[in-house]
Amino acid sequence: MHIKEIDSLYAQLAEKLKTVIQTELNPGDKMLSERQIVAQFQVSRNTVRQALSQLETLGYVQRIHGKGTFVAQTAQQLTILGEYYSFTEQMKALGRKPKTQLLTYEIVNPSFDVLKALQLPANAAAIYLKRLRLADGIPLMLEHTYLPAQKFSGLTADKVAHRPLYELFRTEFNEAFHFADESISATVLNEEDATFLVVPTGSAGMHLKRTTYDQKNNIIEYTISVARSDQFIYKVRYGKR
Amino acid sequence: MHIKEIDSLYAQLAEKLKTVIQTELNPGDKMLSERQIVAQFQVSRNTVRQALSQLETLGYVQRIHGKGTFVAQTAQQLTILGEYYSFTEQMKALGRKPKTQLLTYEIVNPSFDVLKALQLPANAAAIYLKRLRLADGIPLMLEHTYLPAQKFSGLTADKVAHRPLYELFRTEFNEAFHFADESISATVLNEEDATFLVVPTGSAGMHLKRTTYDQKNNIIEYTISVARSDQFIYKVRYGKR
DNA sequence: CAGTGGTCTAGACCACGTT
DNA sequence: ACGTGGTCTAGACCACTGT
Numbered sequence: 237m238h239i240k241e242i243d244s245l246y247a248q249l250a251e252k253l254k255t256v257i258q259t260e261l262n263p264g265d266k267m268l269s270e271r272q273i274v275a276q277f278q279v280s281r282n283t284v285r286q287a288l289s290q291l292e293t294l295g296y297v298q299r300i301h302g303k304g305t306f307v308a309q310t311a312q313q314l315t316i317l318g319e320y321y322s323f324t325e326q327m328k329a330l331g332r333k334p335k336t337q338l339l340t341y342e343i344v345n346p347s348f349d350v351l352k353a354l355q356l357p358a359n360a361a362a363i364y365l366k367r368l369r370l371a372d373g374i375p376l377m378l379e380h381t382y383l384p385a386q387k388f389s390g391l392t393a394d395k396v397a398h399r400p401l402y403e404l405f406r407t408e409f410n411e412a413f414h415f416a417d418e419s420i421s422a423t424v425l426n427e428e429d430a431t432f433l434v435v436p437t438g439s440a441g442m443h444l445k446r447t448t449y450d451q452k453n454n455i456i457e458y459t460i461s462v463a464r465s466d467q468f469i470y471k472v473r474y475g476k477r
Numbered sequence: 478m479h480i481k482e483i484d485s486l487y488a489q490l491a492e493k494l495k496t497v498i499q500t501e502l503n504p505g506d507k508m509l510s511e512r513q514i515v516a517q518f519q520v521s522r523n524t525v526r527q528a529l530s531q532l533e534t535l536g537y538v539q540r541i542h543g544k545g546t547f548v549a550q551t552a553q554q555l556t557i558l559g560e561y562y563s564f565t566e567q568m569k570a571l572g573r574k575p576k577t578q579l580l581t582y583e584i585v586n587p588s589f590d591v592l593k594a595l596q597l598p599a600n601a602a603a604i605y606l607k608r609l610r611l612a613d614g615i616p617l618m619l620e621h622t623y624l625p626a627q628k629f630s631g632l633t634a635d636k637v638a639h640r641p642l643y644e645l646f647r648t649e650f651n652e653a654f655h656f657a658d659e660s661i662s663a664t665v666l667n668e669e670d671a672t673f674l675v676v677p678t679g680s681a682g683m684h685l686k687r688t689t690y691d692q693k694n695n696i697i698e699y700t701i702s703v704a705r706s707d708q709f710i711y712k713v714r715y716g717k718r
Numbered sequence: 719c720a721g722t723g724g725t726c727t728a729g730a731c732c733a734c735g736t737t
Numbered sequence: 738a739c740g741t742g743g744t745c746t747a748g749a750c751c752a753c754t755g756t
Contacts, residue, residue: 290679416716419711419712527744542722
């Protein structure tokens with residue numbers, strides 16, 4: 237095996253730079269500037285930028301406008317248990333300072349997909365919440381939550397902004413978490429999501445869609461989340477219980 | 478909200494092209510060539526290529542060397558249940574033709590991370606399997622599996638190549654799946670993984686790490702998988718059982 | 719063969735951060 | 738003021754796909 241293709245110039249350059257990074261430099265070190273690489277390797281600056289772009293998307297380097305190119309710090313990823321239902325409690329258990337920003341509170345006529353997920357009739361209203369979850373000030377995930385408006389008619393923006401959702405379910409609506417279905421996929425972050433999560437457009441992210449059921453097997457919540465994949469790992473256990 | 482920044486030229490161009498794609502074209506349609514865009518929008522070809530690159534990583538278009546740029550087909554993603562333990566059985570249940578290619582069979586002295594995951598002493602050997610999973614001929618995931626060599630000493634390459642691993646566990650070693658821990662994260666695919674999965678380097682992918690336990694709570698398997706995120710969605714259920 | 723995307727060059731100016 | 742990465746240009750050649 238190990239068939240080596242005749243690579244393009246920038247791919248060769250990226251390989252060379254990768255070697256330099258791994259053998260001579262440490263995380264956080266500043267490396268050669270683009271113009272220094274141009275001079276040293278006798279290639280055009282566009283070629284250098286192609287090589288550096290590849291190294292950046294693969295997570296080897298980080299480029300900062302006006303400062304330079306740096307060997308990437310490998311961030312410590314948080315391990316989040318999938319079945320855990322309270323973000324706030326879980327963050328506290330991990331010794332992190334959780335924060336939830338309520339960005340939007342609206343009564344909406346949801347799209348067909350959302351109606352289907354909530355198993356609501358065509359004209360039903362839903363409460364839409366857009367919330368940003370942070371740990372130690374670092375944005376972790378952006379959540380779009382839809383709740384059946386009829387069932388949770390007393391749920392005001394003020395309440396949502398100051399208390400955990402699952403706590404409100406229990407105390408104000410006598411609804412307890414029974415089980416949840418979650419689907420997980422990976423995507424490249426678009427500009428809007430990337431802006432909220434403070435990462436470059438094109439970074440890897442996780443898409444989580446969760447449907448939560450109460451004790452009577454009614455759907456009480458449908459949440460679509462977009463998460464920074466450099467900041468957390470999702471952990472799941474199968475089988476034993 | 479909706480603060481609009483003064484974007485770069487290529488970002489503006491990308492936005493214009495996106496509008497054209499969404500209003501005038503259908504998936505699979507061929508769109509303007511790079512040189513046609515250059516002529517029509519009065520920008521340089523590099524700028525056009527920057528815009529198209531962005532649209533490609535965000536999944537709006539697909540560029541094919543020698544043919545042209547096409548509006549992306551949104552692939553039908555397979556829903557894979559996380560707790561299911563046999564790839565082959567699950568694919569059959571979904572009506573897909575599964576195939577597993579055994580790429581590597583080796584007895585190795587695994588790295589520290591793998592030893593730790595398998596809870597083996599420092600000098601222990603492991604069986605290393607590299608397998609590519611396909612459905613209907615499309616590569617889905619690349620699996621790196623490590624098994625404790627002592628426990629599975631009779632497991633030959635020939636057996637592994639022709640029968641499902643969990644079946645061999647049951648029939649030849651009297652080891653049954655009890656439970657598994659799995660961690661899930663998203664990354665951008667590096668060149669090697671992307672080559673096996675037949676997607677462009679830099680596409681989004683999922684990293685799955687699974688530790689499987691038998692009835693006596695001994696670890697019988699540690700598998701690191703890299704999966705194409707355009708081809709499948711991982712589904713998990715919490716709580717009820 | 720013509721047309722397409724892929725790579726590469728040499729040079730220019732802009733925007734940002736530090737000194 | 739200076740050096741950095743970010744954007745943009747105009748032009749060239751290569752590699753691939755179809756006719």
